[in-house]
Amino acid sequence: MGFGGARTRPTYCERVDQRPLRVAVVGSGPSGIYAAEALTRQTDVEIDVDVLDRLPTPFGLVRYGVAPDHLSIRGIRETLWRLLRDPSVRFLGNVELGTDLTVEELRRHYDAVVYTFGASADRRLGIPGEDLPGSLPATDVVAWYCGHPDAARGAVEEALLTARSAVVVGVGNVALDVGRVLARCGALDHTDMPEHVLSALGSCPVRQIHLLGRRSPAHAAFTTKELRELGKLEGVSVRVDPADLAPHPATDAILASDRAVARNVDVLRGWAEADESGSGPTGVHLRFFTRPVEILGRDRVEGVVVERTALADDGSVVGTGERSVIEAQLVVRSVGYRGVPMVGLPFDSRLNVVPHEQGRVVRDGVAAAGEYVAGWIKRGPSGVIGTNKADAHETVATLLEDATSGALPRAERPGRDAVTDLLAERGVRVFTLDDWRAIDAAEIALGESRGRARTTLATRDALLDAVRATMPAEPIN
Structure with missing residues (x-):
């Protein structure tokens, strides 16, 4: 495949x-801001960048996806904030594409567009009872505890406040985050x-x-640092069945070749071997x-039927037919x-990404100059925050x-005010x-009033009120 084709408009060089x-740049999460950084820090071409986001606030999943008790990771916001303050970059928040x-x-107003709007939807389990009240996607729970303005507050809180036992399906870092937040409950005031x-x-x-x-434990996707955190929580007992750590040719091969996996299994083995x-x-x-x-469940979640699985000789997962029920009011x-x-x-629709070649969006089999992708919508939901920097630079x-x-x-x-004038005509309140x-400043002040570094404002009205509070009063005639 090539790129370009017959042009009906002058090129940038013409x-x-x-x-x-x-x-x-569509999206102000790490991918979008790293793309803006790469654009403005090169010296070959003079560039002005507008970073657009459907939310009033920047930083994407760093603000609304990283667990609030992971203060060091959330601290990357300061780096992203510094990059966003570049004189050649303009933030246009509360602007929804589509x-x-x-x-x-x-395309009419910009020479090039970089789409970095991520992968915001959850994957489903595809099992009976999945839509019962009390069964939630992690995306909803994470958005709620991070203070996302569009969070499903009612559904999450109703499920949470009536649950004695919870099942979290998944063994990645997000699942660990959810499990850890539930386990800490009343110890998150900081x-x-x-x-x-x-x-x-x-x-x-x-x-x-x-x-x-x-x-098997060798196939889990969490990182060792996050795994170890569970064992350090006050008032929390961690349990692992020793049978889950039994040797198997498929897992033995993974352990021998991947040190990170071996570290995870060592942590799990320590918990399995301890009396408590x-x-x-x-x-x-x-x-x-x-x-x-x-x-x-009848009207809401009451339990989860689970099946014991096993690894076949080729490493694939097979059901054993052995079933049991876990009592739970939250899934x-x-x-x-x-x-x-x-x-x-x-x-x-098979890979759930925008098709591309080296970042160029592919339309009708042709990778055309002028439209690009970066981040999860380019490669799928993989990697850590730092992965997005190399991806965006590519x-x-x-x-x-x-x-x-x-x-x-x-x-x-291409006029700098053309887009903002158009949005104003449509009644869109753009956040800068x-x-x-x-x-x-309002979040920091609210936090300090409660003895904390910051308290997140969680609704669009609260965000807008914080902005209005800094505006000069209207003159009285």
């Missing part, structure tokens, strides 16, 4: 007005969680938490070779994220190659970096 290259602006309109979240967690009756993985890992009223049970087959599925289609963009290198080679079409209406400064 421009006569000597204006900067205008680039829109609603406030179309893909075609972006975080920036919203007040209503802290209040609900403080009243949470959950005392037994079961994390389920259908494969930690002490206290809350139990966290890491259960491998266990898959849910049905969620039980959280954490089996992965997936990208969703964007109106106006091609989409690979895409920007492709964009710059197109700009300097003459392949990049020229925007029809100055607005974020006001929100940031």
Whole structure:
């Protein structure tokens, strides 16, 4: 496949007005901000960047996905904030692509567009009872405790406040986060969680938490650092069945070749061999070779039917037919994220990504200059925060190659105010970096009033009120 094709507009290199290259980055999470950084720090082409986000606030999953008790990881916001303050970068928040602006309109106003809107939807289990009240995707739970303005607050709190036992399906870092937050409940006052979240967690009756993985411990996707945290929680006992750690040719091969996996298994083996890992009223049970087959309940979740699994000689998972029931009033599925289609963009429904070649969006089999992807919508939900930097830089290198080679079409209406004027005509209240400064200051002040570093404002009205509080009063006639 090639890129380009017959051009109906002048290319960037053919421009006569000597204006900067205008680039829109859709998404202000790590991928988007790292893309903006790579664009503005190169010296070959003068570039102005607009970073657009459907939320009023920047930072994406760093603000609304990283567990609030992981203060060091959430601290990367300071780095992203510094990058976003570059004079060549403008933040336009509360702008939803597909609603406030179309893909075609972006192409009309910018020489190039980089889509970094991530993978926001959850994967389903596909089992009976999955839609009962009390059965939730981890995306909803995480959004709630992080203070996302669109969080399903009612559904999460109703399930949480009536649950004595919880099942978390998944053995990745997000599943660990959810399990750890449930286990800590009333010990999270030092975080920036919203007040209503802290209040609900403080009243949470959950005392037994079961994390389920259908494969072996060697196939779990969590990191050792996060795994070890479970064993350090005050008042929490961690349980692992020694039978889950029995030798098997498939797992032995993984342990021999992957040191990170071997470290994880060593931690699990320590818990399995101990009479009791930690002490206290809350139990966290890491259960491998266990898959849910049905969620039980009449009007809401009452239990989970699970089947014992085993590894075949080739390493695949097979059911053993041995079933049991875990009593639970809350089920959280954490089996992965997936990208969703964007109106106006091609989409690979098998991989749940936008098809691309080296970051160039592929339309009708052709990778055309002018549209690019980075982050999870490019490669799928994989890697850690730092992975997005190299990924974004790779895409920007492709964009710059197109700009300097003459392949990049020229925007029809590239004026800096054209997009904001259009949004104003449509009644869209655009949030700027100055607005974020006001929100940031308000959250810090609210936190300090409660003896904390910050308290997250969790609704759009609260965010807007924080901005309005800094505006000069209207003159009285």
